[in-house]
Amino acid sequence: MTGSILTQIQAIYSTLSQSEQKVARYVLEHPEEAAIISIHDLADKAKTSGASVVRFCNSLQVGGFPQLKVRLSLDMAKDERPTYYDFDPNDTTHSIIKKTMSNSIQALQDTAEALDSSMVDQIVDAMAKAPAIYTYGIGASSVVADDIVQKWMRLGKTVFSFQDQHVLAVNIANAPKNSVFIGVSYSGKTKEVVQSLKLANTYGLTTVGISRYGEHEVGSHASCMLHVAHAPEAVFRSAATSSRLAQLLAVDTLFFAYASAQHDETLQHLKDTSQAIQLLREQS
The missing domain is CATH 3.40.50.10490 (Glucose-6-phosphate isomerase like protein; domain 1)
Structure with a gap:
């Protein structure tokens, strides 16, 4: 997979270990910061170890932490943040149409x-x-x-x-x-x-x-x-x-x-x- 690294992280999230999921959550929530900090700083902020960050990169098959930072920087430059919307009882019909269209387009782009x-x-x-x-x-x-x-x-x-x-x-x-x-x-x-x-x-x-x-x-x-x-x-x-x-x-x-x-x-x-x-x- 060579597209959005954020999409890739979301895709494999459920298959990661608990320590790797901590890294994944931090990267998804703070992609700009994760793209510029060191591996030790990311481990500290994710409340896990440097070894967990390395394993996370291996699970993503990106080649290593430096390559992960490059991919994150590319996503930020293109503003590639995958967005899927859930529906709630207060949605208007107009809102449902917009959310359905957005989810469909996002799914097609990610695929x-x-x-x-x-x-x-x-x-x-x-x-x-x-x-x-x-x-x-x-x-x-x-x-x-x-x-x-x-x-x-x-x-x-x-x-x-x-x-x-x-x-x-x-x-x-x-x-x-x-x-x-x-x-x-x-x-x-x-x-x-x-x-x-x-x-x-x-x-x-x-x-x-x-x-x-x-x-x-x-x-x-x-x-x-x-x-x-x-x-x-x-x-x-x-x-x-x-x-x-x-x-x-x-x-x-x-x-x-x-x-x-x-x-x-x-x-x-x-x-x-x-x-x-x-x-x-x-x-x-």
């Missing part, structure tokens, strides 16, 4: 920063070679899984989404060589999705996870990851809507990268499917 272009290319290559693509998600993530089916079906790929995990397991067990399984879980912790990723690995499928940025079980068991924005938890969980938009942006990015790599074939498939739909309309 664009989190997506790794080289990883997108790797997944595109695997999907292009795959004789079959299987995808699975629960709740709001099932909408994302269905969107994958709708998009790649139009490109002539054999692609399936499942509601029943046992039916999914049967298909994974009989999947042809080089098939791809895509597990969708915003939290990265959905038990059924993690189980399905493990099963797909057992049967030799290329596994892809679509989840929030940070450390979680989906990331541990997927061979390829599409990371999306991690909106902070909220009382009304406004992040539920933002997470779906973030996941759909990741899928759209993957789709257009795939379409670009398979340009001529994509145009022909889209033309053929459009003609088929037009024929149906003419018959009605």
Whole structure:
């Protein structure tokens, strides 16, 4: 992740140790100061140790404390302070509209920063070679899984989404060589999705996870990851809507990268499917 370091800190906060969270809270609350003070001063102000600051930097994978200060300075120069708004009973309809729009825009911006272009290319290559693509998600993530089916079906790929995990397991067990399984879980912790990723690995499928940025079980068991924005938890969980938009942006990015790599074939498939739909309309 190479975008806002403050967004990155928010994304991994829940995975940090208690001492690292003290450092994270201070940096999030005082980014300007954290960008200029020494490692020992930051440790004192966060009421922790210098070793905890070092571990915090390692968890962020920024290369060290000097690099963290550089990233913070860049954020301050661009005024990149991620903002998500929660909703309360006193909000007017106008305020709700503004907050919803702001949360959606923030989620999309953060996801664009989190997506790794080289990883997108790797997944595109695997999907292009795959004789079959299987995808699975629960709740709001099932909408994302269905969107994958709708998009790649139009490109002539054999692609399936499942509601029943046992039916999914049967298909994974009989999947042809080089098939791809895509597990969708915003939290990265959905038990059924993690189980399905493990099963797909057992049967030799290329596994892809679509989840929030940070450390979680989906990331541990997927061979390829599409990371999306991690909106902070909220009382009304406004992040539920933002997470779906973030996941759909990741899928759209993957789709257009795939379409670009398979340009001529994509145009022909889209033309053929459009003609088929037009024929149906003419018959009605």
